[in-house]
Amino acid sequence: MARDDIYENMLMSEVAPPPKGNTSKTLTPWQYRTRGIVTAVLVLLMLALATSLLAVTLLYFRGQRKLQAVEEAVQKLRVSLQPNKTSAKSAKESDALQLLDEAQAGVRMLRDQLGNASAAYREIQTRLDRVTAVRATGPDPCGDVLTKLSKGWKFYSGNLYYFSQGSKSWEEAEQFCVSEDSHLTSISSQAEQDFLFTETKEANHWIGLTDQGTEGTWRWVDGTEFREEANSGDWESSQPDNWHQGVGGREDCVEIRRSKWNDANCTLPTRWICKQARGSTGL
Structure with a gap:
């Protein structure tokens, strides 16, 4: 589907952090x-x-x-x-x-x-x-959670979420999430969907759903099971349509906008949502 919003003056400060092995161990x-x-x-x-x-x-x-x-x-x-x-x-x-x-x-x-x-x-x-x-295990797992919260991550239902300010392609956004011990978000319930919609404030954001590899076979990048029938009502009307935009391929990645899902070209710069799932947070 054609994009109906243009991000202007986006903050592009989100970059993958340096390898964790290079971080200082000094505690503030x-x-x-x-x-x-x-x-x-x-x-x-x-x-x-x-x-x-x-x-x-x-x-x-x-x-x-x-x-x-x-x-x-x-x-x-x-x-x-x-x-x-x-x-x-x-x-x-x-x-x-x-x-x-x-x-x-x-x-x-x-x-x-x-x-x-x-x-x-x-x-x-x-x-x-x-x-x-x-x-x-010591205070380190909880310390990691507190560190993420201090960086603007949000805590909801046992998971941590990051809502970007800048824009990246789908692949670049997933790389950023992986560097933060997370993935582009999966969505497992209507309550989670409502939470994400409230936080995105109707701006388009990449989520971790893609059919790259096999057209029409959707999967969550974090390994969560995709339930086609249960999620059929989450798509916008007439979506997914795999529309060819002429910008380097068809639409194999999914964004959330106006509380629904839309398939879009993976190379388009878009905001994104990372999710560090329950268990990975140490909680």
Whole structure:
């Protein structure tokens, strides 16, 4: 599709940083302070999770003991109230057995609640393990996140995003993202799409979707699975159309504009969005 906006007076200051091996290891006072804050937060989070884990454990075992005692009592009553083969069952005995059935239903409900407590225990344990793992690696992963935030990256739903001010071709933009331990962004949900649209303020930005290599076979450059049917509503009307603009090929790269996707020529200078996904951020 023909471009309907022209970027003027773009800032072209975004360049790939030098190799990480050449960066200085000297920490600034700000980095020391932020690392101390991150360490304290992690320790407090570990203590809170450990306390929750202990509380759930105590509740679980206390409930387990009560459940066992109730089940034993119900079983004894049921046996004692069973009528003899030679005698007819009285109305009183029938009422008692009905009450026992209701009691057993309550026991089953209690058992389900204990199952939920067990699931909560496992969830808290998983979170505690994650926090412990981050703490064990030292403050560096969190320090990297704070450094990116100080450079203008945005944090959303566990991921870090960079919205450029200058313009590059799709390939150059991806190279920049890779130099920052990221990729041109993938989009996995409508909520993420809405977030990106809000941040781009309707200006066109490259995203990490391309069909370079095999025409019509779209893929996310960061390896995220592309779901054609689920994403069919994300394209602009009549897109993708692989329109030939006469500027060095057809349209094999995708940009986001006005909350929808448009395929465009990969060589056109356009702003871009990098995404450092959950896990890579150390969170």
